[in-house]
Amino acid sequence: MGAFLFKVEHPVTEAITGLDLAEEMLRVADDQTLSVDQERVRASKINGWAMESRVYAEDPARNFLPSTGRLSQYVIPSGLGVRCDGGVLQGSEISMHYDPMIAKLVTHGESRKEAIKRMQLALDTYVIRGPEHNVPFLRSVVGHPAFISGSITTAFIPQNYPEEGDTAPRHLPLSAEQEVNMIALTAAWHSANQKRLLQQVALQNSGKTVIPTSTYSTCDWLTPISCHLATYVSCWLIALHCSSAAPTCLVLSVDGEQTPVKVSSIPPDRVQPALDTEAAYVVEVGSSSVRVELLHQEAASYCPDL
Numbered sequence: 001m002g003a004f005l006f007k008v009e010h011p012v013t014e015a016i017t018g019l020d021l022a023e024e025m026l027r028v029a030d031d032q033t034l035s036v037d038q039e040r041v042r043a044s045k046i047n048g049w050a051m052e053s054r055v056y057a058e059d060p061a062r063n064f065l066p067s068t069g070r071l072s073q074y075v076i077p078s079g080l081g082v083r084c085d086g087g088v089l090q091g092s093e094i095s096m097h098y099d100p101m102i103a104k105l106v107t108h109g110e111s112r113k114e115a116i117k118r119m120q121l122a123l124d125t126y127v128i129r130g131p132e133h134n135v136p137f138l139r140s141v142v143g144h145p146a147f148i149s150g151s152i153t154t155a156f157i158p159q160n161y162p163e164e165g166d167t168a169p170r171h172l173p174l175s176a177e178q179e180v181n182m183i184a185l186t187a188a189w190h191s192a193n194q195k196r197l198l199q200q201v202a203l204q205n206s207g208k209t210v211i212p213t214s215t216y217s218t219c220d221w222l223t224p225i226s227c228h229l230a231t232y233v234s235c236w237l238i239a240l241h242c243s244s245a246a247p248t249c250l251v252l253s254v255d256g257e258q259t260p261v262k263v264s265s266i267p268p269d270r271v272q273p274a275l276d277t278e279a280a281y282v283v284e285v286g287s288s289s290v291r292v293e294l295l296h297q298e299a300a301s302y303c304p305d306l
Helices: 011-017 021-029 038-043 112-124 135-142 145-149 156-160 176-205
Strands: 049-056 073-075 082-086 101-109 127-129 238-242 249-254 257-265 277-285 288-295
Touching: 011 021, 011 049, 011 082, 011 101, 049 112, 049 135, 082 112, 101 112, 112 135, 112 145, 135 145, 145 156, 176 249, 176 257, 176 277, 176 288
Parallel strands: none
Antiparallel strands: 049 101, 073 127, 082 101, 238 249, 249 257, 257 277, 277 288
């Protein structure tokens, strides 16, 4: 049996042509003819723009050295114009014996600007916990003015990330809407945590046996919360101050800049039952109002559009 070489860099071409190149390669391997000829390929209209981000278990802070470990949390992005080709699942082990690639993330749009916007959002919603990875670096690249303008060469990284540590940005740019959502999520997490603690105290005071329940921690609170900011949240220092006189009135300090917020509970009968929601809140951040629903920690669903 002869060797079969399978071309792996095909999703971008498939996105703009509509051709299934993997199928065509399998047809050739089986001694079948191609389903399309060169004349049809030339005549076919190229549809829009597409780009690919190669997601790796590499540490950008250590010159992109491979990183190993178990994927304790893994949620891939989805949506219009988003394709994620990967061979891992939550719980998979990234081993030192194989290439550390996690997935190829491809976005497609009618224009280059739209493809970039979709890539930015896709990277924002890509949740990887366990080994180090390059998603924050990729997000920094697709948000860089030089990349957006198309002023890119093979010297892009040394020109735009010249100092040690530049490829592992601590902060990524937040839009006003993203910052509001981040503050709202933090406030909702705090309120849910406080509610649990108060319920446990009430049970203890009543003399009933209390079965300890885990509270949301700064590490695992992203698991039950639908969140567009998985890439961002761990990069920002958020301090929370609450008034004992008005526990629903909080002040969040994001890297020193204080923002007052108000948290109001949503009654259970106003929450969609199919979402397995543990608690729901309306969080007022300045003039903005954000609805946040916290799912039970056992829930495996991911609801990015709440």
